[in-house]
Amino acid sequence: MKVAKFGGSSVASADMLRKVANIIQEDQERKFIVVSAPGKRFDDDIKVTDLFIKLGEQHVSGQDIEQTLSQIMDRFLSITQELNLSDKIVNRIKKETEHVLNETNNTNHLKDALKAMGEDSLARVLSAYLNQMGLNATYVNPKDAGIYVSDDPGDAQVLDKSYELIYNLRNREGIVVIPGFFGYTEKGILTTFPRGGSDITGSIIAAGVKAELYENFTDVSSVYCVNPSIVEQPKEIKGLTYKEMRELSYSGFSVFHDEALIPAFNQKIPVCIKNTNDPQAPGTMIESEKNEYNGPIVGIASDKGFSSIYVGKYLMNRELGFGRNLLNILVEEGVSFEHAPSGIDSMSVIVRSEQLNEKKEERLLRRLKQELDLDTVSIEHGIGMVVIVGEGLSQRVNVAAIATTAIAKAGVNIEMINQGSSDVSMMFGIKEEDINKTVQSLYYDFFESAMPVR
Ligand SMILES: Nc1ncnc2c1ncn2[C@@H]1O[C@H](COP(=O)(O)OP(=O)(O)O)[C@@H](O)[C@H]1O
Numbered sequence: 001m002k003v004a005k006f007g008g009s010s011v012a013s014a015d016m017l018r019k020v021a022n023i024i025q026e027d028q029e030r031k032f033i034v035v036s037a038p039g040k041r042f043d044d045d046i047k048v049t050d051l052f053i054k055l056g057e058q059h060v061s062g063q064d065i066e067q068t069l070s071q072i073m074d075r076f077l078s079i080t081q082e083l084n085l086s087d088k089i090v091n092r093i094k095k096e097t098e099h100v101l102n103e104t105n106n107t108n109h110l111k112d113a114l115k116a117m118g119e120d121s122l123a124r125v126l127s128a129y130l131n132q133m134g135l136n137a138t139y140v141n142p143k144d145a146g147i148y149v150s151d152d153p154g155d156a157q158v159l160d161k162s163y164e165l166i167y168n169l170r171n172r173e174g175i176v177v178i179p180g181f182f183g184y185t186e187k188g189i190l191t192t193f194p195r196g197g198s199d200i201t202g203s204i205i206a207a208g209v210k211a212e213l214y215e216n217f218t219d220v221s222s223v224y225c226v227n228p229s230i231v232e233q234p235k236e237i238k239g240l241t242y243k244e245m246r247e248l249s250y251s252g253f254s255v256f257h258d259e260a261l262i263p264a265f266n267q268k269i270p271v272c273i274k275n276t277n278d279p280q281a282p283g284t285m286i287e288s289e290k291n292e293y294n295g296p297i298v299g300i301a302s303d304k305g306f307s308s309i310y311v312g313k314y315l316m317n318r319e320l321g322f323g324r325n326l327l328n329i330l331v332e333e334g335v336s337f338e339h340a341p342s343g344i345d346s347m348s349v350i351v352r353s354e355q356l357n358e359k360k361e362e363r364l365l366r367r368l369k370q371e372l373d374l375d376t377v378s379i380e381h382g383i384g385m386v387v388i389v390g391e392g393l394s395q396r397v398n399v400a401a402i403a404t405t406a407i408a409k410a411g412v413n414i415e416m417i418n419q420g421s422s423d424v425s426m427m428f429g430i431k432e433e434d435i436n437k438t439v440q441s442l443y444y445d446f447f448e449s450a451m452p453v454r
């Protein structure tokens with residue numbers, strides 16, 4: 001039995017849904033289908049999830065919602081009409097949306113209930129379409145599927161008890177269509193995963209039903225070794241390990257959600273990234289071990305939006321508990337950190353800038369200075385992270401040399417290097433505006449030139 005998840009790009013239009021239905025029909029092992037909300041059909045298009053978020057914001061602030069509501073319904077209508085499905089489906093989506101808007105008082109619950117409407121509605125549309133094609137398919141709500149999650153609106157995590165419940169889905173007849181992106185708390189409140197979280201649902205279902213394979217259908221034929229928007233037609237990755245993919249996803253490979261690897265990894269379920277537009281292509285396999293080894297690193301990921309907090313204090317190295325006290329202040333201010341390289345008398349803490357605002361930053365720096373009795377404290381914004389990833393990378397003697405040479409050739413100054421506690425990645429902090437040329441130069445030296453790696 002396989003789980004097939006179709007992302008927003010795969011369910012963006014009626015044409016795409018026809019391809020999805022053919023893929024499902026082609027292989028009887030594809031029993032569990034997880035879907036996202038309709039995504040972008042073209043560059044300037046708006047994802048249905050973003051339209052639902054806008055609808056909620058307008059409703060909460062007392063603005064007129066009519067235009068956004070009809071924009072959403074038009075997206076679904078264009079799909080159902082082209083697929084010759086009954087208008088009843090869209091009428092039901094509209095009624096349910098209005099019900100959520102009128103009956104949900106808690107703003108967090110409202111936001112999540114609306115965010116989930118895109119996936120929920122699309123799952124209903126797809127199962128109706130599969131039925132129309134003569135297939136036995138049923139929509140199953142995540143609550144009935146057994147997906148229980150923590151009480152963290154917009155940031156839910158699956159509860160362990162879910163897996164046993166999900167296993168029972170194997171007894172259902174026919175094809176099971178489940179909306180991605182959300183589950184229910186033990187109190188029965190609908191709660192969503194982080195953005196892009198339909199991948200997480202797919203992995204949870206795959207782990208729960210103990211699938212032989214989790215297929216993740218998207219709009220690219222494989223995971224490339226760098227983001228294709230930075231390097232044109234980069235090399236494809238045929239196979240990589242869970243650990244490598246998790247590092248790459250966390251560091252910027254948006255093709256697969258980093259949190260989606262864990263359920264599959266725990267049950268050792270292989271994941272295959274495939275293209276809805278080219279389903280015969282082999283795609284990229286993610287497993288515990290790689291069969292093919294094609295170089296010292298598998299990929300280069302990059303991300304922006306980091307800030308570096310620099311603290312300096314003479315004899316910091318001799319002060320017991322300095323690091324703990326510093327991190328404690330961050331915890332109290334609700335700021336999580338990404339990396340914390342340290343020297344003898346100094347330490348930098350890299351955080352995601354989105355966690356800060358002017359007031360919080362001012363308070364944080366003041367508290368650090370006073371409570372840690374620092375000589376200096378400063379913050380730099382606009383930091384980008386470039387991460388090279390590959391199992392066993394730290395044991396290869398000249399990987400760091402190739403990387404730093406490539407970065408130097410791009411004329412870029414390295415602000416921070418972190419070999420990482422893992423054996424899998426090496427990280428470089430640079431200025432955000434230098435990301436593209438850094439990645440391009442690294443790509444060339446690691447993947448295009450014949451420089452030997454020992
Ligand atoms: N290294 C990479 N390999 C492949 N795609 C990548 C990579 N990095 C970023 N992407 C982007 O990820 C996109 C697919 O992810 P996403 O938009 O979330 O798909 P979906 O709509 O299926 O959920 C691709 O279109 C591509 O632009």
Ligand SMILES: N[C@@H](CC(=O)OP(=O)(O)O)C(=O)O
Nearest residue numbers: 007008036049195196197198
């Ligand atoms: N629709 C949700 C969840 C998701 O996974 O979407 P997509 O498959 O388009 O990345 C979002 O936009 O966040």
